[in-house]
Amino acid sequence: MATDTPQRLLDAALDVFAEQGYQAATIQQIVKRAGTNIAAVNYHFRDKANFYAEVIVYGCEKDSSAPPDFMQDNLQPEQQLLAFIQWFLQRGLKIGKESLLDQIHMQELANPSPVLDKVVEKLIRPVHLQLRDIVAALLPENCAEETLRFHCFSVIGQCNLYKIGKPIMTRLYPDIELDEQAMQRLVQHIYSVSLAGIRAEHAQS
Amino acid sequence: MATDTPQRLLDAALDVFAEQGYQAATIQQIVKRAGTNIAAVNYHFRDKANFYAEVIVYGCEKDSSAPPDFMQDNLQPEQQLLAFIQWFLQRGLKIGKESLLDQIHMQELANPSPVLDKVVEKLIRPVHLQLRDIVAALLPENCAEETLRFHCFSVIGQCNLYKIGKPIMTRLYPDIELDEQAMQRLVQHIYSVSLAGIRAEHAQS
Amino acid sequence: MATDTPQRLLDAALDVFAEQGYQAATIQQIVKRAGTNIAAVNYHFRDKANFYAEVIVYGCEKDSSAPPDFMQDNLQPEQQLLAFIQWFLQRGLKIGKESLLDQIHMQELANPSPVLDKVVEKLIRPVHLQLRDIVAALLPENCAEETLRFHCFSVIGQCNLYKIGKPIMTRLYPDIELDEQAMQRLVQHIYSVSLAGIRAEHAQS
Amino acid sequence: MATDTPQRLLDAALDVFAEQGYQAATIQQIVKRAGTNIAAVNYHFRDKANFYAEVIVYGCEKDSSAPPDFMQDNLQPEQQLLAFIQWFLQRGLKIGKESLLDQIHMQELANPSPVLDKVVEKLIRPVHLQLRDIVAALLPENCAEETLRFHCFSVIGQCNLYKIGKPIMTRLYPDIELDEQAMQRLVQHIYSVSLAGIRAEHAQS
DNA sequence: AATGAATGAGCCTTCATTCAT
DNA sequence: GATGAATGAAGGCTCATTCAT
Numbered sequence: 001m002a003t004d005t006p007q008r009l010l011d012a013a014l015d016v017f018a019e020q021g022y023q024a025a026t027i028q029q030i031v032k033r034a035g036t037n038i039a040a041v042n043y044h045f046r047d048k049a050n051f052y053a054e055v056i057v058y059g060c061e062k063d064s065s066a067p068p069d070f071m072q073d074n075l076q077p078e079q080q081l082l083a084f085i086q087w088f089l090q091r092g093l094k095i096g097k098e099s100l101l102d103q104i105h106m107q108e109l110a111n112p113s114p115v116l117d118k119v120v121e122k123l124i125r126p127v128h129l130q131l132r133d134i135v136a137a138l139l140p141e142n143c144a145e146e147t148l149r150f151h152c153f154s155v156i157g158q159c160n161l162y163k164i165g166k167p168i169m170t171r172l173y174p175d176i177e178l179d180e181q182a183m184q185r186l187v188q189h190i191y192s193v194s195l196a197g198i199r200a201e202h203a204q205s
Numbered sequence: 206m207a208t209d210t211p212q213r214l215l216d217a218a219l220d221v222f223a224e225q226g227y228q229a230a231t232i233q234q235i236v237k238r239a240g241t242n243i244a245a246v247n248y249h250f251r252d253k254a255n256f257y258a259e260v261i262v263y264g265c266e267k268d269s270s271a272p273p274d275f276m277q278d279n280l281q282p283e284q285q286l287l288a289f290i291q292w293f294l295q296r297g298l299k300i301g302k303e304s305l306l307d308q309i310h311m312q313e314l315a316n317p318s319p320v321l322d323k324v325v326e327k328l329i330r331p332v333h334l335q336l337r338d339i340v341a342a343l344l345p346e347n348c349a350e351e352t353l354r355f356h357c358f359s360v361i362g363q364c365n366l367y368k369i370g371k372p373i374m375t376r377l378y379p380d381i382e383l384d385e386q387a388m389q390r391l392v393q394h395i396y397s398v399s400l401a402g403i404r405a406e407h408a409q410s
Numbered sequence: 411m412a413t414d415t416p417q418r419l420l421d422a423a424l425d426v427f428a429e430q431g432y433q434a435a436t437i438q439q440i441v442k443r444a445g446t447n448i449a450a451v452n453y454h455f456r457d458k459a460n461f462y463a464e465v466i467v468y469g470c471e472k473d474s475s476a477p478p479d480f481m482q483d484n485l486q487p488e489q490q491l492l493a494f495i496q497w498f499l500q501r502g503l504k505i506g507k508e509s510l511l512d513q514i515h516m517q518e519l520a521n522p523s524p525v526l527d528k529v530v531e532k533l534i535r536p537v538h539l540q541l542r543d544i545v546a547a548l549l550p551e552n553c554a555e556e557t558l559r560f561h562c563f564s565v566i567g568q569c570n571l572y573k574i575g576k577p578i579m580t581r582l583y584p585d586i587e588l589d590e591q592a593m594q595r596l597v598q599h600i601y602s603v604s605l606a607g608i609r610a611e612h613a614q615s
Numbered sequence: 616m617a618t619d620t621p622q623r624l625l626d627a628a629l630d631v632f633a634e635q636g637y638q639a640a641t642i643q644q645i646v647k648r649a650g651t652n653i654a655a656v657n658y659h660f661r662d663k664a665n666f667y668a669e670v671i672v673y674g675c676e677k678d679s680s681a682p683p684d685f686m687q688d689n690l691q692p693e694q695q696l697l698a699f700i701q702w703f704l705q706r707g708l709k710i711g712k713e714s715l716l717d718q719i720h721m722q723e724l725a726n727p728s729p730v731l732d733k734v735v736e737k738l739i740r741p742v743h744l745q746l747r748d749i750v751a752a753l754l755p756e757n758c759a760e761e762t763l764r765f766h767c768f769s770v771i772g773q774c775n776l777y778k779i780g781k782p783i784m785t786r787l788y789p790d791i792e793l794d795e796q797a798m799q800r801l802v803q804h805i806y807s808v809s810l811a812g813i814r815a816e817h818a819q820s
Numbered sequence: 821a822a823t824g825a826a827t828g829a830g831c832c833t834t835c836a837t838t839c840a841t
Numbered sequence: 842g843a844t845g846a847a848t849g850a851a852g853g854c855t856c857a858t859t860c861a862t
Contacts, residue, residue: 005822021316023229027857039823042858105373110226110315112372120376128377146387149378150394157366158359164369165362167317171325172333173354182351189355196405197398204397210847231831244848247833415843431726433639437836449844452837520636520725522782530786538787556797559788560804567776568769574779575772577727581735582743583764592761599765606815607808614807620826641852654827657854 006044008034013055018103022052022113056115059101060122067127070134077137082191084131085159089187092163093178106164131155138198151198158190211249213239218260223308227257227318261320264306265327272332275339282342287396289336290364294392297368298383307368314369336360343403356403363395416454418444423465428513432462432523466525469511470532477537480544487547492601494541495569499597502573503588516574541565548608561608568600621659623649628670633718637667637728671730674716675737682742685749692752697806699746700774704802707778708793721779746770753813766813773805 012034016025027041027048034040045051067087070080092102101123108116135151136143162169162178169176178186217238221230232246232253239245250256272292275285297307306328313321340356341348367374367383374381383391422444426435437451437458444450455461477497480490502512511533518526545561546553572579572588579586588596627649631640642656642663649655660666682702685695707717716738723731750766751758777784777793784791793801 021226021228023226024316026855028855037823038857039825039859043822048857106315109369109372110311111229116372117376120373124373125377146390147394149381150391151398153366153370153374154363154395154398157364157370158362160366160370161358161362164314165358165365167314167321168325168329169358171322172330176354185351186355189352190359192405192409193356193359193398193402196401200397200401232833233831242848243832244834244850245846248847253832431636431638433636434726436834438834447844448836449838449846453843458836516725519779519782520721521639526782527786530783534783535787556800557804559791560801561808563776563780563784564773564805564808567774567780568772570776570780571768571772574724575768575775577724577731578735578739579768581732582740586764595761596765599762600769602815602819603766603769603808603812606811610807610811642854643852652827653853654829654855655825658826663853 005034005036005040009036009041009044009051010055010058013051014059014100014104017052017055017107018100021107021111023111027051052113053115053118056104056119057122059104060119063101063123067130070130077134078195080134081138081155081195082187084134085155085190085194086187088127088156088159089162089183089190092159093183102163109164128152128156135198138195140202143201147201151194151201154197155190155194158193162186210239210241210245214241214246214249214256215260215263218256219264219305219309222257222260222312223305226312226316227253228316232256257318258320258323261309261324262327264309265324268306268328272335275335282339283400285339286343286360286399287392289339290360290395290399291392293332293361293364294367294388294395297364298388304368311369333357333361340403343400345407348406352406356399356406359402360395360399363398367391415444415446415450419446419451419454419461420465420468423461424469424510424514427462427465427517428510431517431521433521437461462523463525463528466514466529467532469514470529473511473533477540480540487544488605490544491548491565491604492597494544495565495600495604496597498537498566498569499572499593499600502569503593512573519574538562538566545608548605550612553611557611561604561611564607565600565604568603572596620649620651620655624651624656624659624666625670625673628666629674629715629719632667632670632722633715636722636726637663638726642666667728668730668733671719671734672737674719675734678716678738682745685745692749693810695749696753696770696809697802699749700770700805700809701802703742703771703774704777704798704805707774708798717778724779743767743771750813753810755817758816762816766809766816769812770805770809773808777801 009030013025013030016030016033019025020029027038031038031041041048041051045054068083070083073080073083075083092099101119105119105124108119131152132148135155136148139148139151214235218230218235221235221238224230225234232243236243236246246253246256250259273288275288275292278285278288280288297304306324310324313324336357337353340360341353344353344356419440423435423440426440426443429435430439437448441448441451451458451461455464478493480493480497483490483493485493502509511529515529518529541562542558545565546558549558549561624645628640628645631645631648634640635644642653646653646656656663656666660669683698685698685702688695688698690698707714716734720734723734746767747763750770751763754763754766
């Protein structure tokens with residue numbers, strides 16, 4: 001009947017695993033959402049663990065929000081940094097297929113599984129290296145490796161909090177709401193702080 | 206025979222819940238570690254959900270790393286900020302009982318439960334308010350509420366990444382190792398970036 | 411503190427066993443209603459089975475609705491029969507302590523336990539023997555033993571249906587309601603049918 | 616391997632539920648008797664409550680002793696009444712699959728469950744309506760509704776006692792034994808009493 | 821290739837009972 | 842004498858997996 005059962009299973013599983021995490025997600029939920037039966041999972045994907053791994057790979061490949069090549073545009077490093085922050089923040093805060101992988105990151109951070117290796121290599125490292133290049137261009141030459149890493153992590157840390165810390169933020173400030181304009185101000189803020197931090201590095205050296 | 210069964214149950218549960226999260230943790234594991242039997246949990250704590258809630262409360266109360274009162278010391282706001290960052294970072298990176306709560310935070314962020322409300326009120330908000338006061342003293346007067354929040358979250362975001370992002374960092378940079386000296390450099394770094402960001406706010410206004 | 415714990419346990423247990431039956435009733439429910447603790451039951455009554463047995467005995471002894479001595483009054487047998495029917499019906503349809511034993515009868519009929527022997531001897535046989543005497547006085551002399559029994563059971567069967575069959579009656583006829591006047595008409599009806607049946611025995615012989 | 620697992624489960628459950636009632640019956644007992652395992656029940660019937668409901672429905676449908684259509688035969692109403700009593704009594708006193716439903720009735724009367732609604736509609740009301748027609752034909756025209764009900768219940772009450780009161784009867788009269796001939800005399804007795812009662816109604820009006 | 825049926829393991833919970841005080 | 846604490850047994854249910862078709 002359905003020709004693309006594996007496909008539908010992958011899509012459904014991406015949702016469910018993102019929402020519930022590996023342990024809490026049940027095959028029942030997934031197959032119900034995919035409109036097929038339990039045995040199909042074991043038939044197409046052997047077992048739950050392997051299914052999860054293939055779901056991650058599938059999610060990574062299908063990830064449409066791959067980072068633009070910030071270097072390609074002939075922008076000043078400052079503007080590249082701004083563009084990066086904007087892209088990175090908006091990717092995680094959209095509510096859609098694009099943020100499923102972020103939710104899975106979250107789950108993996110809480111309960112790391114062997115799959116995390118793949119995710120880091122396929123998704124995180126490429127992004128990180130781009131940011132690294134941008135920041136490196138802004139820092140003094142011959143800057144220490146550690147300093148470079150620190151600044152990268154400062155940028156990422158500031159952005160990340162708005163992705164993973166949402167449950168806490170809404171409890172700290174129930175009136176919070178990140179509409180489009182507030183988001184733009186936030187991007188500017190993180191950009192401003194990060195750049196100020198980087199520039200301070202020049203003064204110190 | 207064995208005294209203090211509830212106590213031992215709480216301690217064991219704190220470990221297990223921190224490691225595995227609420228869903229994945231099983232009462233079996235906990236009672237085995239506590240050296241008692243399953244029925245003891247239901248006798249002392251009614252059911253798993255209530256048990257978890259009481260474990261969190263217990264963990265909060267027992268949390269020895271309550272924040273010092275940074276305001277009490279007659280320090281300059283700058284030094285208060287430095288002290289805060291130092292305390293906040295070190296609390297989360299210690300490998301001991303003190304970080305169990307942070308692991309549970311992590312689990313709650315991935316899969317929020319009703320308990321998160323309590324955690325925010327008991328643990329997070331007090332700390333956050335202290336940081337808020339410190340940052341407010343450094344920002345220009347009549348600074349927008351949003352700006353204040355953004356700067357607080359920048360501080361926290363930078364620190365937090367080193368707590369929750371560890372699994373990713375070690376994969377990105379397998380050679381990383383935060384010894385005591387590196388930690389001090391990290392504290393200085395976050396302090397420097399944050400302060401530069403705050404000072405930039407003065408220039409803009 | 412409480413001096414009459416066993417007493418309160420018996421009262422509470424009478425309620426609970428009547429409502430739920432032996433199997434479904436739990437010691438928890440009983441001790442909560444009695445305001446004491448679980449161990450008290452095992453302490454005072456050894457175990458659940460024995461507790462149940464003692465509850466029945468207690469219930470029988472305390473049963474205030476012991477049948478009046480219908481023979482004592484110098485009534486015609488016909489009037490004795492009428493009085494019996496009236497007493498028997500009203501005893502079972504009252505909603506109060508007096509009907510608890512009837513509920514327990516019900517439970518015992520569905521799932522007989524060794525206790526049923528006691529109930530029959532202490533409560534049922536005395537009543538039955540009185541009815542037997544009344545009916546015997548109305549039947550032709552030298553009437554067969556079986557005939558006598560049949561007529562007794564006809565009287566009891568008609569009455570009993572209104573005690574045990576209530577759940578079915580209210581479903582068959584949702585508008586049914588046995589107020590005081592309807593009850594009087596019912597008594598008259600059963601009396602009339604029973605007497606007509608008995609008189610028919612005379613015609614046949 | 617084994618075919619017809621649901622069928623075997625239903626049959627086994629009918630026995631066990633009849634013997635023990637819903638609460639006391641355990642799935643273990645049922646699946647052991649059916650030669651399968653616990654999970655099979657949850658697979659085929661979701662949970663115990665739904666299983667019980669389906670067992671009742673199954674029992675009703677399989678009930679081979681559905682009442683004959685007493686009106687169809689061109690019998691006098693008196694003979695219809697006699698036939699009804701005979702059928703109703705014998706159905707309940709057989710010791711076989713046919714009486715399982717009666718045992719379940721018993722259990723439901725002691726501890727009613729939502730299933731009782733279905734049983735009344737599917738099994739009891741049709742039978743009751745047939746009796747109602749028969750009795751109505753024997754009573755004076757324009758007889759009060761209440762009177763009609765009373766006479767129906769007198770017939771049923773007399774019969775029913777021999778089904779549900781057996782544990783008590785055998786204790787009151789240990790020598791009792793309802794062989795085929797005694798059964799015929801009992802049918803005649805109830806018929807005679809009921810008819811005499813109905814005829815008395817004519818005299819009164 | 822694909823699936824309905826079946827199952828063993830494990831989980832949370834309840835319960836009656838026992839024990840130590 | 843009386844009770845809070847503790848426990849073994851069992852119950853219902855869920856889940857991932859396997860099997861026969």
